[in-house]
Amino acid sequence: MKNPGIDVDERGYYGRFGGAYIPEMLHPNIEELRANYREMTADPAFKKEFDALLRDYVGRPSPLYYAKRLSEHYGAKVYLKREDLNHTGAHKINNTIGQILLAQRLGKTRIIAETGAGQHGVATATVCALVGLECIVYMGEVDIERQAPNVARMRMLGAEVRPARSGSKTLKDATNEAIRDWINNPENTHYIIGSVVGPHPYPDMVARFQSVISEETKWQLKEKEGREHPDAVIACVGGGSNAAGAFYHYLNDERVRLIAVEAAGLGVDSGESAATSVLGTEGIIHGSRTLLMQTDDGQIVEPYSISAGLDYPGIGPLHAFLIDSKRAEAISVTDEKALEAALFVTRTEGIIPALETAHAFAAFEQLEYGPEDVIVVCLSGRGDKDLATFTKYLDQLKDRDHE
Numbered sequence: 342m343k344n345p346g347i348d349v350d351e352r353g354y355y356g357r358f359g360g361a362y363i364p365e366m367l368h369p370n371i372e373e374l375r376a377n378y379r380e381m382t383a384d385p386a387f388k389k390e391f392d393a394l395l396r397d398y399v400g401r402p403s404p405l406y407y408a409k410r411l412s413e414h415y416g417a418k419v420y421l422k423r424e425d426l427n428h429t430g431a432h433k434i435n436n437t438i439g440q441i442l443l444a445q446r447l448g449k450t451r452i453i454a455e456t457g458a459g460q461h462g463v464a465t466a467t468v469c470a471l472v473g474l475e476c477i478v479y480m481g482e483v484d485i486e487r488q489a490p491n492v493a494r495m496r497m498l499g500a501e502v503r504p505a506r507s508g509s510k511t512l513k514d515a516t517n518e519a520i521r522d523w524i525n526n527p528e529n530t531h532y533i534i535g536s537v538v539g540p541h542p543y544p545d546m547v548a549r550f551q552s553v554i555s556e557e558t559k560w561q562l563k564e565k566e567g568r569e570h571p572d573a574v575i576a577c578v579g580g581g582s583n584a585a586g587a588f589y590h591y592l593n594d595e596r597v598r599l600i601a602v603e604a605a606g607l608g609v610d611s612g613e614s615a616a617t618s619v620l621g622t623e624g625i626i627h628g629s630r631t632l633l634m635q636t637d638d639g640q641i642v643e644p645y646s647i648s649a650g651l652d653y654p655g656i657g658p659l660h661a662f663l664i665d666s667k668r669a670e671a672i673s674v675t676d677e678k679a680l681e682a683a684l685f686v687t688r689t690e691g692i693i694p695a696l697e698t699a700h701a702f703a704a705f706e707q708l709e710y711g712p713e714d715v716i717v718v719c720l721s722g723r724g725d726k727d728l729a730t731f732t733k734y735l736d737q738l739k740d741r742d743h744e
């Protein structure tokens with residue numbers, strides 16, 4: 342059967358993006374994974390266990406919900422793919438379940454991960470508790486302070502949260518610490534990366550685990566609309582894993598527009614942004630050749646977005662390829678527009694979306710479409726974690742009214 346996605350070549354490239362640019366000392370770890378991931382995950386016993394956990398533990402299939410009031414407002418048929426209803430509240434658990442099963446088959450007993458906002462850390466700590474493996478999550482010291490509730494969840498789940506104290510003390514520093522740990526513990530440790538980033542085979546492997554999103558969308562749309570394909574899929578992009586999953590089974594179907602929404606932060610030209618496809622140039626970050634925000638001499642530019650999940654200076658190589666080849670359209674959305682959209686969606690449908698996801702909804706303002714168009718939005722996660730930010734926003738709105 343033809344692969345429904347876009348296959349990476351042997352060395353892990355999508356066109357000229359991807360690959361595995363890693364220090365020599367990491368080569369054995371990556372090679373072990375690369376040599377095994379396709380065969381192990383294609384094994385019927387693996388699939389059976391993966392599917393059973395997605396069903397009974399995560400709660401899949403996630404509903405494809407026809408959003409009546411949003412549809413009336415936007416003037417299109419809007420469906421929401423409800424990844425927010427998954428256990429732990431976002432799409433990230435699809436990937437961590439897949440990787441923990443793979444780690445077990447590779448005979449690993451110790452799991453490490455990096456996390457920024459803490460969502461991937463929580464999803465990793467959760468699956469480690471599920472199978473009883475040791476879990477160490479690296480997190481920037483600054484993020485540990487900013488994301489206290491998720492730190493508490495990880496500790497409750499039995500994970501050790503190790504602070505990264507170098508550099509800006511945020512995600513990229515936590516990633517460096519995790520890589521250092523892996524180099525020192527190649528035998529017993531698996532590194533669970535949380536998005537479609539990093540050296541080959543991670544981008545392809547994570548995209549495949551997340552592809553369950555569009556696999557379900559196909560039959561769910563068939564039931565509701567009589568056809569498997571929508572006219573457009575909209576998803577927010579940090580590293581790009583929920584977008585990769587939502588796009589996957591439509592990548593080769595040119596009838597489907599693929600819309601990748603990035604965080605513009607305070608504005609694309611403000612110097613405080615994370616709109617990688619606009620501001621990025623080709624380079625190497627965390628082991629792959631992709632688009633990233635860098636200075637002329639190759640130093641990584643600190644990204645900014647109000648949403649911690651989109652606050653990443655690169656995008657996965659698949660998305661760099663899709664955008665570069667014009668298969669996907671990139672749209673950027675500011676903090677302000679995302680907050681507006683979050684409030685609007687909440688009050689129109691009674692669903693509080695994650696701030697990351699709110700960026701995807703705000704994209705409607707910038708798109709053209711007709712009333713019969715079927716548009717699927719990947720509702721990547723729920724907004725409980727963002728309530729402090731939303732509360733501040735509501736207070737600001739109230740103050741503005743009083744002026």
Ligand SMILES: *Cc1c(COP(=O)(O)O)cnc(C)c1O
Pocket residue numbers: 431432433460461535536537577578579580581582583584650651695697698721722723
């Ligand atoms: C982490 C996260 C994202 C961004 O990550 P991707 O890999 O781009 O999907 C988006 N939405 C939510 C809810 C997240 O937790």
